[in-house]
Amino acid sequence: MALVVQKYGGTSVANAERIRAVAERIRARRAAGDDVVAVVSAMGDTTDDLLALAHQITETPNERELDILLSTGEAVSMTLMAMALHALGVEAVSLTGAQAGLRTDSVHQRARILAIEPERIRREVAAGRVVIVSGFQGITEELEVTTLGRGTSDLTAVALAAVLDARCERYTDVDGVYTADPRIEPNARKLKEVSYEEMLELASRGARVMQPRAVEIGLVYNVPIYVASSFTEGDGTLIHGGVTMESFNRVRGIPHDMDVAKITLRNVPDRPGIAAHVFEPLAEAHVSVDVIVQNASAEGSTDLTFTVSKGDLGRALPIVEQIAREIDAGEVATDDQVAKVSIVGTGIQSAPGFAARMFRCLADAGINIEMVSTSEIRITCIVSAERVEDAVRALHTAFELEHADPAELA
Amino acid sequence: MALVVQKYGGTSVANAERIRAVAERIRARRAAGDDVVAVVSAMGDTTDDLLALAHQITETPNERELDILLSTGEAVSMTLMAMALHALGVEAVSLTGAQAGLRTDSVHQRARILAIEPERIRREVAAGRVVIVSGFQGITEELEVTTLGRGTSDLTAVALAAVLDARCERYTDVDGVYTADPRIEPNARKLKEVSYEEMLELASRGARVMQPRAVEIGLVYNVPIYVASSFTEGDGTLIHGGVTMESFNRVRGIPHDMDVAKITLRNVPDRPGIAAHVFEPLAEAHVSVDVIVQNASAEGSTDLTFTVSKGDLGRALPIVEQIAREIDAGEVATDDQVAKVSIVGTGIQSAPGFAARMFRCLADAGINIEMVSTSEIRITCIVSAERVEDAVRALHTAFELEHADPAELA
Numbered sequence: 071m072a073l074v075v076q077k078y079g080g081t082s083v084a085n086a087e088r089i090r091a092v093a094e095r096i097r098a099r100r101a102a103g104d105d106v107v108a109v110v111s112a113m114g115d116t117t118d119d120l121l122a123l124a125h126q127i128t129e130t131p132n133e134r135e136l137d138i139l140l141s142t143g144e145a146v147s148m149t150l151m152a153m154a155l156h157a158l159g160v161e162a163v164s165l166t167g168a169q170a171g172l173r174t175d176s177v178h179q180r181a182r183i184l185a186i187e188p189e190r191i192r193r194e195v196a197a198g199r200v201v202i203v204s205g206f207q208g209i210t211e212e213l214e215v216t217t218l219g220r221g222t223s224d225l226t227a228v229a230l231a232a233v234l235d236a237r238c239e240r241y242t243d244v245d246g247v248y249t250a251d252p253r254i255e256p257n258a259r260k261l262k263e264v265s266y267e268e269m270l271e272l273a274s275r276g277a278r279v280m281q282p283r284a285v286e287i288g289l290v291y292n293v294p295i296y297v298a299s300s301f302t303e304g305d306g307t308l309i310h311g312g313v314t315m316e317s318f319n320r321v322r323g324i325p326h327d328m329d330v331a332k333i334t335l336r337n338v339p340d341r342p343g344i345a346a347h348v349f350e351p352l353a354e355a356h357v358s359v360d361v362i363v364q365n366a367s368a369e370g371s372t373d374l375t376f377t378v379s380k381g382d383l384g385r386a387l388p389i390v391e392q393i394a395r396e397i398d399a400g401e402v403a404t405d406d407q408v409a410k411v412s413i414v415g416t417g418i419q420s421a422p423g424f425a426a427r428m429f430r431c432l433a434d435a436g437i438n439i440e441m442v443s444t445s446e447i448r449i450t451c452i453v454s455a456e457r458v459e460d461a462v463r464a465l466h467t468a469f470e471l472e473h474a475d476p477a478e479l480a
Numbered sequence: 481m482a483l484v485v486q487k488y489g490g491t492s493v494a495n496a497e498r499i500r501a502v503a504e505r506i507r508a509r510r511a512a513g514d515d516v517v518a519v520v521s522a523m524g525d526t527t528d529d530l531l532a533l534a535h536q537i538t539e540t541p542n543e544r545e546l547d548i549l550l551s552t553g554e555a556v557s558m559t560l561m562a563m564a565l566h567a568l569g570v571e572a573v574s575l576t577g578a579q580a581g582l583r584t585d586s587v588h589q590r591a592r593i594l595a596i597e598p599e600r601i602r603r604e605v606a607a608g609r610v611v612i613v614s615g616f617q618g619i620t621e622e623l624e625v626t627t628l629g630r631g632t633s634d635l636t637a638v639a640l641a642a643v644l645d646a647r648c649e650r651y652t653d654v655d656g657v658y659t660a661d662p663r664i665e666p667n668a669r670k671l672k673e674v675s676y677e678e679m680l681e682l683a684s685r686g687a688r689v690m691q692p693r694a695v696e697i698g699l700v701y702n703v704p705i706y707v708a709s710s711f712t713e714g715d716g717t718l719i720h721g722g723v724t725m726e727s728f729n730r731v732r733g734i735p736h737d738m739d740v741a742k743i744t745l746r747n748v749p750d751r752p753g754i755a756a757h758v759f760e761p762l763a764e765a766h767v768s769v770d771v772i773v774q775n776a777s778a779e780g781s782t783d784l785t786f787t788v789s790k791g792d793l794g795r796a797l798p799i800v801e802q803i804a805r806e807i808d809a810g811e812v813a814t815d816d817q818v819a820k821v822s823i824v825g826t827g828i829q830s831a832p833g834f835a836a837r838m839f840r841c842l843a844d845a846g847i848n849i850e851m852v853s854t855s856e857i858r859i860t861c862i863v864s865a866e867r868v869e870d871a872v873r874a875l876h877t878a879f880e881l882e883h884a885d886p887a888e889l890a
Contacts, residue, residue: 086536126496127560128567135574139559142552146530149549150537157538164545169623213579
């Protein structure tokens with residue numbers, strides 16, 4: 071008999087029928103002998119609907135009020151889930167963030183978890199009850215309701231699993247982690263297991279598989295996270311820390327991202343402090359900068375190129391143009407017809423040959439590389455948006471990802 | 481500069497436009513120099529919609545879970561109201577029942593207020609903020625969310641006014657207390673003031689003017705309650721304890737109620753304990769019994785007649801039929817084509833002549849009286865449903881209610 075923390079996303083609880091289906095899954099799991107703590111998101115598009123309501127009132131809703139407003143979404147879904155379990159004869163109780171002891175700092179809309187006081191959850195589990203916990207929300211010492219940021223019910227689940235020393239299972243409409251987007255590469259294969267680090271690189275911006283902060287908490291507290299579909303029965307993907315020898319030094323997946331825009335600042339004076347001067351104002355405006363490329367030149371000036379999300383481009387551009395005037399740089403050019411494609415795998419950065427094979431593959435496919443960036447376990451190329459799907463397919467074939475890892479043949 | 485607790489009902493906050501209109505009223509009140517604590521109900525039909533959602537899941541939703549579910553309605557409306565005030569440049573903060581310090585017992589769905597700890601509200605008011613409080617809900621010592629019963633945002637407002645030593649104002653789509661239903665009696669007149677006791681009798685079952693428990697709290701703590709429309713500007717009605725000499729010993733209003741069904745138990749043995757035997761099982765089934773008439777007869781048996789709401793008739797009937805068999809009574813007859821009409825006024829019961837004038841008036845109009853019941857300040861007749869509107873008009877004229885009280889001519 072084990073304790074498992076399950077997480078069900080918004081699509082899994084979108085209506086009464088789906089809530090009843092999830093309740094039946096939980097009932098079966100209880101019957102098999104496990105104790106279950108289930109974290110739920112708000113039903114379907116509830117959070118967006120509540121945000122729209124707030125924006126009918128004012129364009130700039132107060133973040134403290136917004137937190138109370140948005141927290142109601144999970145209060146609705148969690149109580150309905152408890153009722154659905156009661157209807158199946160399963161003892162269950164739902165707990166708000168406050169009741170579940172999820173203490174946060176007081177930064178509304180993006181609070182950080184300070185501590186989880188799990189006494190109430192432990193008491194309910196000991197009494198034989200399934201515990202339903204509202205994701206996404208917590209409470210401050212002053213009883214103020216906080217939310218942890220969009221998509222953070224995953225974080226609630228992993229943090230609870232860490233505190234309760236439980237396994238974490240994340241159920242959604244995505245049935246696991248794939249070597250590439252199956253809609254683009256028909257030979258994409260579901261991975262049986264990935265490391266936390268690989269997961270962070272594979273599930274890049276826009277990935278619906280798992281919220282990155284949740285994976286980071288999993289990494290820090292070494293919580294195994296099983297990702298699977300709540301709609302089908304098949305196997306999912308286990309995210310964990312023990313990378314097997316066989317999957318080391320291999321390309322594990324080809325993530326790509328279309329939500330990319332490129333900004334180039336020409337003829338930047340080549341002197342100390344220039345990068346800080348450019349990126350500090352962008353950080354203050356909450357513009358996330360991704361790939362950055364700068365080449366020092368012999369003539370004392372250089373081109374500085376970086377990428378932002380398409381949604382941030384409009385906000386970033388006037389800031390960058392202002393900076394260009396201040397540092398006496400040249401023109402500012404933008405291009406939103408670009409995309410990112412990467413190869414990801416633990417150890418590939420230190421092993422020779424992977425970058426060369428990636429570049430050769432793209433060259434053979436006639437795809438021009440505009441920028442390159444690397445991390446410990448990832449090599450990323452910026453290419454034109456219209457060629458990125460070709461790039462995914464070419465790389466998937468070149469690195470033989472249609473074949474299972476030896477470790478996964480068991 | 482006074483402190484006022486205002487209450488806005490569901491129709492007053494039914495959508496963004498109305499919420500903005502209420503915010504503007506509050507802004508104007510602040511600008512006039514008063515401190516405002518505003519209690520809000522859930523938007524429009526939200527509570528019914530949430531109940532319907534729960535019933536999609538199960539026919540018998542757990543009351544603890546239901547309380548959390550229903551409490552979200554006020555959390556939504558109160559945060560939107562705070563945002564609307566912010567948009568007008570007014571400092572405001574919304575507080576849940578828990579944050580407002582509204583402590584209750586743990587009887588879910590119909591909790592009683594144990595205490596209000598007003599420190600947080602006082603602190604926010606002292607800081608110059610308008611405080612928006614969610615009506616209808618509280619919290620137990622164990623941090624369990626409770627609700628006080630349907631329509632109890634009025635109760636929250638009056639209880640807060642009592643604790644804060646403030647005046648209470650109740651704004652809704654009804655603009656005051658009338659001598660009779662204006663849809664039936666075109667000469668019905670709005671009363672400038674009524675006593676708590678008169679209000680309790682005038683606002684009988686189904687009256688949307690003021691929740692009876694709230695009026696009772698007003699009576700006990702002597703909180704003046706001003707009832708007015710949130711849609712129009714005119715004067716409302718003040719409910720208070722100081723009945724003026726001029727309005728004493730006068731009929732003040734003609735309330736009526738169509739939601740009445742009559743149950744008659746024939747040939748009831750006339751022995752001690754029979755009434756308890758009949759009404760205890762009904763109380764256990766939460767059937768509220770209203771007018772009760774029993775006449776002892778010479779033959780050792782009698783007919784026992786009482787009224788219930790139409791909605792309770794189906795539940796009451798099998799219980800009464802079972803009782804009839806147990807006590808060896810005769811047949812059980814029902815009639816749901818009846819209605820109640822009353823005359824209400826402090827002192828009329830002890831003063832001679834009012835009952836006689838009422839009966840004469842109904843006789844002159846050819847309206848048969850089926851049952852009679854009296855309280856300290858009320859005389860009620862059960863008549864046929866199809867004649868009740870005629871009865872209201874005849875009584876309104878007979879007691880000259882189209883003329884203002886001397887006290888109201890000021």
